Amino acid sequence: MAAPQSDFLRILTERGFIHQCSDLQGLDALAAKGDVVAYVGYDCTAPSLHVGHLLSIMMLHWMQKTGAGKPITLMGGGTTRVGDPSGRDETRKILSINDINANKDALKGVFAKLLTYGEGKTDAVMPDNAEWLTKLNYIEMLRDIGRHFSVNRMLTMDSVRLRLERDQELSFIEFNYMILQAYDFVELARRYGSNLQMGGSDQWGNIVTGIDLGRRMGTHQLYALTCPLLTTSSGAKMGKTAAGAVWLNADMLSNYDYWQFWRNTEDGDVARFLKLFTLLPLDEIARLAALQGAEINEAKKVLATEATALVRGREAAEAAAETAKKTFEQGALGDDLPVVTVPAAELAAGIGVLALFVRAGLVASNGEARRQVAGGGLKLNDETVTDPQATVTEAALKDGVAKLSFGRKKHVLVKAG
RNA sequence: GGGGGAAUGUCCCGAGCGGCAAAGGGGGCGGACUGUAAAUCCGCUGGCUAUGCCUUCGCAGGUUCGAGUCCUGCUUCCCCCA
Numbered sequence: 001m002a003a004p005q006s007d008f009l010r011i012l013t014e015r016g017f018i019h020q021c022s023d024l025q026g027l028d029a030l031a032a033k034g035d036v037v038a039y040v041g042y043d044c045t046a047p048s049l050h051v052g053h054l055l056s057i058m059m060l061h062w063m064q065k066t067g068a069g070k071p072i073t074l075m076g077g078g079t080t081r082v083g084d085p086s087g088r089d090e091t092r093k094i095l096s097i098n099d100i101n102a103n104k105d106a107l108k109g110v111f112a113k114l115l116t117y118g119e120g121k122t123d124a125v126m127p128d129n130a131e132w133l134t135k136l137n138y139i140e141m142l143r144d145i146g147r148h149f150s151v152n153r154m155l156t157m158d159s160v161r162l163r164l165e166r167d168q169e170l171s172f173i174e175f176n177y178m179i180l181q182a183y184d185f186v187e188l189a190r191r192y193g194s195n196l197q198m199g200g201s202d203q204w205g206n207i208v209t210g211i212d213l214g215r216r217m218g219t220h221q222l223y224a225l226t227c228p229l230l231t232t233s234s235g236a237k238m239g240k241t242a243a244g245a246v247w248l249n250a251d252m253l254s255n256y257d258y259w260q261f262w263r264n265t266e267d268g269d270v271a272r273f274l275k276l277f278t279l280l281p282l283d284e285i286a287r288l289a290a291l292q293g294a295e296i297n298e299a300k301k302v303l304a305t306e307a308t309a310l311v312r313g314r315e316a317a318e319a320a321a322e323t324a325k326k327t328f329e330q331g332a333l334g335d336d337l338p339v340v341t342v343p344a345a346e347l348a349a350g351i352g353v354l355a356l357f358v359r360a361g362l363v364a365s366n367g368e369a370r371r372q373v374a375g376g377g378l379k380l381n382d383e384t385v386t387d388p389q390a391t392v393t394e395a396a397l398k399d400g401v402a403k404l405s406f407g408r409k410k411h412v413l414v415k416a417g
Numbered sequence: 418g419g420g421g422g423a424a425u426g427u428c429c430c431g432a433g434c435g436g437c438a439a440a441g442g443g444g445g446c447g448g449a450c451u452g453u454a455a456a457u458c459c460g461c462u463g464g465c466u467a468u469g470c471c472u473u474c475g476c477a478g479g480u481u482c483g484a485g486u487c488c489u490g491c492u493u494c495c496c497c498c499a
Contacts, residue, residue, distance in 0.1 A: 294452040296454080297452055300454080368446090372461085406447085407447060
C-alpha cells in the first residue's frame with residue numbers, strides 16, 4: 001500500500017513495529033480519524049512483565065501519543081487461569097487464583113510509565129477479563145460462542161497444530177484458550193468499542209480468531225496488528241539472560257542491571273533497538289547508528305539510558321549511567337552498584353572469600369565460587385582471588401566498602417553492618 | 418482390551434558390557450583477545466565443614482560385596498493391532 005496517512009501507522013512502520021496487519025488501509029482510516037480503540041492482553045503468569053512485552057506497550061504508547069485512539073491494557077485475570085499454549089512446547093503450570101491475583105497487582109504498575117489513564121477519549125483503561133470470563137455458564141457459552149468455532153479450523157492453528165505434529169500433549173483446557181481470547185475481543189468491542197487487537201506475532205492466530213468471532217456475533221469490523229517477536233541479530237530469543245528474564249519491575253531487576261542489559265546490545269541490533277525501545281527522533285537514531293567501530297559504544301550508552309528512562313524514570317537511568325561510567329571507565333566505585341551488608345562482628349572474626357561471594361549473590365554455591373577462583377573469575381578490590389582458603393576481614397574495606405567482582409561486568413559492594 | 422517401545426545430570430538433547438558423579442553435544446558462565454560488541458581459542462558447568470563424605474538416571478520394592486544397568490510391581494508418554 002501507499003505510505004500510511006495516519007501518524008500512528010506511519011511511525012509504527014518507520015520504526016519497525018509492524019509484522020502483520022489484517023487490513024492496513026482500513027485501520028489507517030480509523031487512526032487518521034482518531035477512532036481506534038486498541039487492546040493488548042497481558043496474562044498474569046509472573047510478578048512482572050519483561051522486555052518482550054515492551055514492544056506492545058510501545059505500540060499503545062505511540063497510538064496514544066499520536067492521538068490515534070484509546071489504549072486498553074487488558075489484564076488476563078481470567079485467561080491466566082486457563083493458560084495460553086501459543087509458542088509453548090509444554091502445558092503451562094496451572095497457577096493458583098491467589099498467585100494470579102498477586103501477579104496482576106504486581107505488573108499493573110509499569111503501564112502508567114508509558115500510558116496515561118483516565119476517562120477521556122484517548123485515555124487508557126485497564127479492565128480484567130475475569131470480570132466476564134468467570135461468569136460464563138458452560139452450556140450458554142457453548143450455545144452462544146462455541147457454535148461459531150470450527151474444530152477443523154482450530155486444529156490448523158499453529159498453537160494447536162505444532163503440538164499435535166510433535167506428538168506433544170495438548171490438554172483440553174489449553175485448547176479452549178483461543179476461544180476465550182476471541183471472546184475477549186468481542187466483549188471489549190461491546191463494552192469499550194474496541195476495534196483493534198495488537199500483540200506479538202505468535203498471537204496472530206488468536207487475534208484473527210477473535211475477528212472472525214466478532215463478525216459472526218455481529219460486532220463492528222475488527223482489526224489485527226502484530227509486531228515481530230524480539231530476537232537478537234544472532235538469532236537468540238531476547239529478553240532472557242543467565243539470571244533470568246529481563247524484568248521491567250525494579251524489584252525484580254535493579255536499575256543498574258536493566259541499564260547494563262541494553263548497554264550490552266550487539267552492534268547489529270543497536271539501530272533496530274533504538275527505533276523500537278526509545279522515543280528518539282529517527283534522524284537522531286540514524287546519526288547514532290552510523291557510528292563505526294568502537295564509536296558505536298556511544299550509541300549503546302544512549303540506547304541504555306533512553307530505554308531505562310522510559311521504564312524506570314530519567315533519574316534512575318542517569319544514576320545507572322553514572323555508575324557504569326565510574327565502574328568501567330574510571331575504575332572507581334559507583335553509587336548504584338548492589339550493596340550487601342555483613343554484620344561487623346562477623347567481619348571482625350573473618351569470613352571466607354568463597355562464602356562472601358555466595359553471600360553477595362554473585363555465585364550460587366561455595367563449589368561454584370571455588371571453580372571460579374580456579375578460573376580466575378573472582379576479584380576482591382580489583383585483585384584476582386587466588387586462594388580459596390583466604391578469609392576477609394574489615395581490613396579489606398576501603399572507605400567502608402569492599403568491591404567484589406564476578407567477571408568483568410558484575411560487581412557488588414560489601415559494607416559492614 | 419492385546420502387543421511393542423520409551424523415561425538419564427532440576428536448562429535442553431543425548432550415550433551408557435553390574436564398578437558411575439555417569440561419554441558427547443547445545444545452551445550458559447569464566448578466562449584470553451577486544452570496544453562492557455561479534456567472531457575465535459581455552460577452562461568450568463551436583464552439594465558439603467573436602468586426599469573424604471552426601472545426593473542424583475520416572476516411582477516403589479527386590480537380587481548383589483556393589484544397580485542408571487538385572488528382576489517384580491506401579492506411573493506417564495509413544496507406536497501397532499482391536
